[in-house]
Amino acid sequence: MAWDTAKTKRLLLDAAVDEFAAYGPEGARIDRIAAAAGVNKERIYPYFGGKRQLFAAVIQRELEQLAAAVPMEEADGRAVDLPEYAGRVFDYHHDHPHLLRLLQWEALYGDAAAPVAGEERRAAHYAEKLAAVSRARRGEVDSARAGVPLAPEELLYAVVALVGWQFAAPQLARMILGAAVDEDPAARRAAVVDMVRRLAL
Numbered sequence: 037m038a039w040d041t042a043k044t045k046r047l048l049l050d051a052a053v054d055e056f057a058a059y060g061p062e063g064a065r066i067d068r069i070a071a072a073a074g075v076n077k078e079r080i081y082p083y084f085g086g087k088r089q090l091f092a093a094v095i096q097r098e099l100e101q102l103a104a105a106v107p108m109e110e111a112d113g114r115a116v117d118l119p120e121y122a123g124r125v126f127d128y129h130h131d132h133p134h135l136l137r138l139l140q141w142e143a144l145y146g147d148a149a150a151p152v153a154g155e156e157r158r159a160a161h162y163a164e165k166l167a168a169v170s171r172a173r174r175g176e177v178d179s180a181r182a183g184v185p186l187a188p189e190e191l192l193y194a195v196v197a198l199v200g201w202q203f204a205a206p207q208l209a210r211m212i213l214g215a216a217v218d219e220d221p222a223a224r225r226a227a228v229v230d231m232v233r234r235l236a237l
Contacts, residue, residue, distance in 0.1 A: 045083050047073040052094045057134035060141035061091040092153030095142060098135045102128055103161060108168040115172035119233040122195050126225045129203045130217070136204045166192055173236075186235060195232055 051072035055064045066087055070077035084090040106124045109115055116124075129136060146152055169188040186194065202209035202217050202224065209224075210216045217224045 041083075044073075044075055044079055047075055048080060048083065048090070049094055049097055052090055053098065053134055053138070056091055056094055056141065057137040061088060061145050064091070066090075089153075091142075095138050096154050096157070098132075098138060099158065099161070102132075102135060108165045115168045118169065118172065118191070118195065118236050119229045122199050122232040123225050123229040125195070125199045126221075126228050129200060130221055130225075133203060136200055140204060162192070185237065191236060194235055198231060198235075199228055 048069060051069045052064070055069045055072065059065070064087065066077050066080055069090070070080060080086075080090060084093055102125075106121065106128050107116070108121060142152055152158075166188050169192050173185070173188060185191075202213075206216055206218075213224075215224075
């Protein structure tokens with residue numbers, strides 16, 4: 037019987053998500069990942085090359101899943117409404133809290149001055165998002181804007197930070213905003229959408 041390589045890789049990545057989110061790239065254990073996947077741990081090395089490469093593959097896959105679940109453009113090529121896009125990203129992080137934990141681990145164990153694994157590919161993805169934001173803004177009526185609008189890259193970064201930070205540091209959201217995100221996620225989502233709407237003017 038032929039070995040199902042794609043299935044084995046998927047099982048390993050699925051198990052690695054939880055392990056890396058909980059323990060980071062240093063504390064994660066290959067044997068626990070293999071046991072959770074029901075796969076011999078020796079399979080990890082020819083497929084991924086080692087623990088660091090597996091961690092990079094996990095982050096890449098999780099970011100691709102976010103991009104697929106929350107596209108910046110509609111199926112017909114129109115740019116999505118940016119405030120509603122922020123709301124959808126909020127929903128995604130609420131339902132998939134491990135992604136921001138993985139990104140925090142990546143930042144903690146990386147060299148801030150050095151590129152992360154797959155950075156060129158990831159930067160190209162963000163360049164596509166910036167282009168979509170730019171196209172959407174060109175379609176707006178300039179007279180409706182108050183003052184000088186944020187540049188597309190500033191606006192996109194503000195949306196990413198605004199949506200993600202309350203999940204990445206929920207204690208700050210609780211102390212500053214007076215409530216944890218999970219106490220009333222619908223209200224927090226509405227607040228995020230409103231803030232992005234005002235930022236986008």
